[in-house]
Amino acid sequence: MDITSEYVAALRSCLTGEGDYSGLSAGLQARDGGDRSARIFLAFAGAALRCAARRRFPEGYTDADVVRLVGHTRARFAEDGYEVDPLAAEAIVRDALGDTAATAHQDGLAMGTALFPLLLDLLDQEGITADQVDDFLTTEVVPLAEAWLAREKSASPSDRASR
Amino acid sequence: MPVTDDEVAALRAYLRGNQALQQELYGRMTTPAARARYSALVAAAFFEAVDRRFGGRDSASEVIEYVADVRARVPEVGQEIDPSPAERLISRVMTGADTSDIAGRTKGKIFIVFLMALVSDAQYDDVQLEAFLAEARKTADDGLEA
Numbered sequence: 383m384d385i386t387s388e389y390v391a392a393l394r395s396c397l398t399g400e401g402d403y404s405g406l407s408a409g410l411q412a413r414d415g416g417d418r419s420a421r422i423f424l425a426f427a428g429a430a431l432r433c434a435a436r437r438r439f440p441e442g443y444t445d446a447d448v449v450r451l452v453g454h455t456r457a458r459f460a461e462d463g464y465e466v467d468p469l470a471a472e473a474i475v476r477d478a479l480g481d482t483a484a485t486a487h488q489d490g491l492a493m494g495t496a497l498f499p500l501l502l503d504l505l506d507q508e509g510i511t512a513d514q515v516d517d518f519l520t521t522e523v524v525p526l527a528e529a530w531l532a533r534e535k536s537a538s539p540s541d542r543a544s545r
Numbered sequence: 546m547p548v549t550d551d552e553v554a555a556l557r558a559y560l561r562g563n564q565a566l567q568q569e570l571y572g573r574m575t576t577p578a579a580r581a582r583y584s585a586l587v588a589a590a591f592f593e594a595v596d597r598r599f600g601g602r603d604s605a606s607e608v609i610e611y612v613a614d615v616r617a618r619v620p621e622v623g624q625e626i627d628p629s630p631a632e633r634l635i636s637r638v639m640t641g642a643d644t645s646d647i648a649g650r651t652k653g654k655i656f657i658v659f660l661m662a663l664v665s666d667a668q669y670d671d672v673q674l675e676a677f678l679a680e681a682r683k684t685a686d687d688g689l690e691a
Binding site: 444445446447449450452453454456457458460461467468469 | 605606607609610612613614616617618620621623624627628629
């Protein structure tokens with residue numbers, strides 16, 4: 383198991399603003415190493431986005447759904463001066479909904495910047511409150527993220543390089 | 546030379562959804578000067594429409610949501626529109642920010658798509674549409690004279 387309770391606590395803190403995210407993150411980096419902890423945390427957060435997006439669009443999605451979702455998220459965060467690249471955000475939503483080619487030509491930093499605002503907005507839209515985040519993360523997200531990380535581990539180095 | 550009646554008629558046809566007439570009139574604009582005047586008219590109409598829609602308010606979130614809404618209405622067109630320059634061109638009306646780095650072709654596409662949306666949303670009757678076009682023509686003429 384890569385995703386220990388500390389990763390759940392860190393992502394929970396990131397999403398709810400409760401707890402000491404910086405301290406939790408520093409602890410994970412010290413224990414697992416900077417690169418490994420970052421890879422696990424991003425895989426976990428990415429899985430959370432997939433779960434939340436699929437909850438939001440259980441019957442599938444249209445291009446208009448994606449554009450409106452990203453517009454809503456960006457508008458919400460723009461009030462605080464937080465800029466989310468619209469095309470990168472639309473790409474990671476499409477990726478989360480199954481179009482894995484959507485992110486092929488997008489900037490990694492821009493997608494990383496978009497991930498958390500989208501996730502926060504989706505959780506709000508799905509009515510997942512702070513006291514329900516733990517349940518969402520442990521029952522839905524952890525299994526998906528663990529499966530993804532296991533596939534990554536089982537892939538040969540040449541497989542990974544070709545992705 | 547100021548904007549001609551035919552150039553205004555072409556924009557009127559476009560805004561009324563008469564694509565055949567708009568294409569016919571646009572096809573008659575065979576000189577670079579005529580095309581430049583028409584582009585100036587379209588740009589002036591876009592900025593006038595933005596000013597009327599947003600009324601001088603500088604709300605980043607309102608602009609973002611509007612651009613997303615317009616792109617979502619016709620997704621196949623919306624996919625060809627990069628929202629960032631569209632938002633900047635709309636915000637320019639309120640902030641006066643420089644948008645000279647946005648390519649002319651990109652601007653043209655944004656003007657055409659968003660002008661139609663803005664005018665459609667405004668639901669002008671014939672009199673109001675004529676007043677709108679007259680205002681845009683005046684602005685375009687002022688710009689062409691400068």
